[in-house]
Ligand SMILES: Cc1ncc(C[n+]2csc(CCOP(=O)(O)OP(=O)(O)O)c2C)c(N)n1
């Protein structure tokens with residue numbers, strides 16, 4: 001089963017490497033991993049998607065907690081949550097095809113963010129399913145290039161954390177290597 | 184007061200209670216070495232940085248304190264890798280300090296630059312790259328806290344040369360207080376409860392306690408004995424659990440697993456409840472997981488939540504400090520008579536005694552088991568024994584009866600040959616009053632024998648028993664059993680170990696007959712300086728019983744019986 005974890009880490013050099021290395025070392029396959037700033041200075045948040053069973057998920061959570069810069073881990077797989085992926089898709093589109101592509105973009109509530117004589121760049125945000133399906137319908141026109149951010153997720157409403165309040169340690173001055181990156 | 188980073192390092196170590204460090208100097212750590220002279224620290228100069236890490240490890244295991252090793256950048260740091268991995272696998276708290284090239288040079292492939300924090304990332308609990316004098320105190324302080332806390336383990340602090348040389352005006356030692364993520368005192372949903380564990384224990388007819396290294400790490404020696412006595416429940420120990428429960432305790436059945444006692448493995452297979460305490464169901468103790476303890480419910484307590492439900496799925500999983508957990512259970516455990524179950528285990532023992540090498544006719548041949556057994560009697564079981572890896576390690580575990588906690592030090596999880604001699608040095612430095620014996624194979628001894636020079640230079644009273652069988656014996660045994668006796672690369676042509684020792688100024692003897700064992704051991708014991716004995720033992724003896732790797736736990740290869748083969752196999 002696919003599990004989604006929200007992992008709060010101190011924004012310190014090497015922390016992304018530590019988390020990624022843990023998954024490799026313990027033979028878990030990362031489906032996607034995204035990192036970005038949070039509302040708390042010095043703390044970054046990773047969204048990690050992994051395919052593993054329930055026991056694996058519990059063990060992974062325990063391993064994550066053993067990493068010193070990890071402050072809090074939430075398995076939001078079953079919690080009511082919102083998850084989003086963002087994609088930029090460059091499609092070959094001239095003449096007749098261009099109008100058809102623009103109609104599809106409308107249907108999917110995506111946006112055209114760049115236009116050139118030979119191609120269009122489409123930006124879309126949504127669940128992975130929605131983006132997969134948009135890709136499917138665009139493929140016949142010729143997808144030249146595509147990039148996706150991977151999943152970011154957040155629990156809805158007031159989901160109480162199973163952990164004590166996250167503490168930020170002294171020395172978390174926000175200098176680090178995980179400002180905005182994904183794997 | 185203005186201090187250099189190097190001075191802050193030593194000041195921080197002294198504040199952590201460090202009195203002894205094991206190390207080897209070099210360019211990138213030179214500022215630290217220079218500053219060391221101003222602090223009350225005993226530095227033991229090793230002969231190889233691997234030795235320094237094993238010494239720190241032996242020091243930690245013998246004393247329960249954090250061991251410290253120090254080395255230079257590049258090759259000094261990479262030489263530490265084996266010792267760090269060994270400490271990681273066996274949950275031994277050590278702090279390794281390494282020098283690093285100047286911070287401006289990092290990433291440039293400068294002379295003796297190595298990414299040691301990258302290399303040791305998966306084999307440390309945590310590591311630090313310190314590039315400013317200001318960061319030395321907090322890093323060292325946190326390193327010790329991490330090494331000690333929860334499940335102990337190794338931490339590395341890599342300090343650039345400019346951080347050692349740089350200065351800091353007013354070091355605020357209190358601000359450097361570490362803030363670590365809380366340990367698992369708080370239960371999570373899905374965790375087992377004490378009430379469930381107690382209910383299972385009170386219902387069980389055939390319970391068996393499995394005791395591991397965690398018993399000693401959490402200081403639960405008294406509690407585990409109390410639990411066993413109250414519930415009249417037998418105990419089996421892992422290799423690293425030896426000593427956590429006295430071997431002479433009537434409820435202690437002995438060691439489990441690949442070379443465990445036959446009756447212990449059979450008892451595991453017949454039990455209706457396993458109470459696993461501070462052990463981690465390593466493949467060497469479970470054998471085939473599909474047929475492991477098929478009739479038993481299982482309770483597992485470990486401070487490391489990641490160990491729960493890893494190899495064996497359990498009914499009650501509790502992530503907690505073992506001592507705290509047992510203190511909570513004991514008053515609620517019903518006092519019961521489980522004589523029938525103990526009698527059943529006695530019956531399983533059956534012919535074990537006649538297969539025991541101790542009961543084979545003494546034909547004058549020197550067997551390793553005899554040597555160990557004699558050593559145990561002659562030292563009254565009071566020595567700290569540090570064993571290496573191989574057949575002799577298993578015979579030590581089988582025939583030296585350890586009654587005291589932390590009296591056996593051995594590399595279990597990683598199985599690191601070459602561990603024993605340096606680890607024994609660490610143990611002796613930690614506990615100068617203890618009688619320390621190294622039990623080491625002829626192969627493993629040659630991996631780190633350069634540390635004989637450390638023993639000589641530091642004038643340490645460490646006694647060394649080489650169990651010399653002329654083979655990489657444990658590998659030879661596998662070749663005998665599973666590779667049709669094709670002895671590829673296992674016979675050893677050895678130096679004259681006694682002469683070798685004498686070259687280091689260490690008294691030595693060679694023993695080839697059983698009747699000479701006692702004399703040689705007594706001679707070594709009654710002088711307060713190092714001694715080495717080369718015991719030339721039967722070359723092609725094997726360790727029994729043996730559960731072949733991955734086989735069912737109850738399907739052991741037994742020592743051929745001199746009388747009759749029984750149906751028990
Ligand atoms: C560093 C290292 N290399 C290889 C091995 C594999 N190994 C395990 S036991 C053994 C043989 C040990 O021989 P010896 O030290 O003579 O002890 P014996 O088994 O003969 O008692 C070997 C090679 C190991 N455990 N560690």
Ligand SMILES: [Mg+2]
Nearest residue numbers: 624625654656
């Ligand atoms: Mg040998």
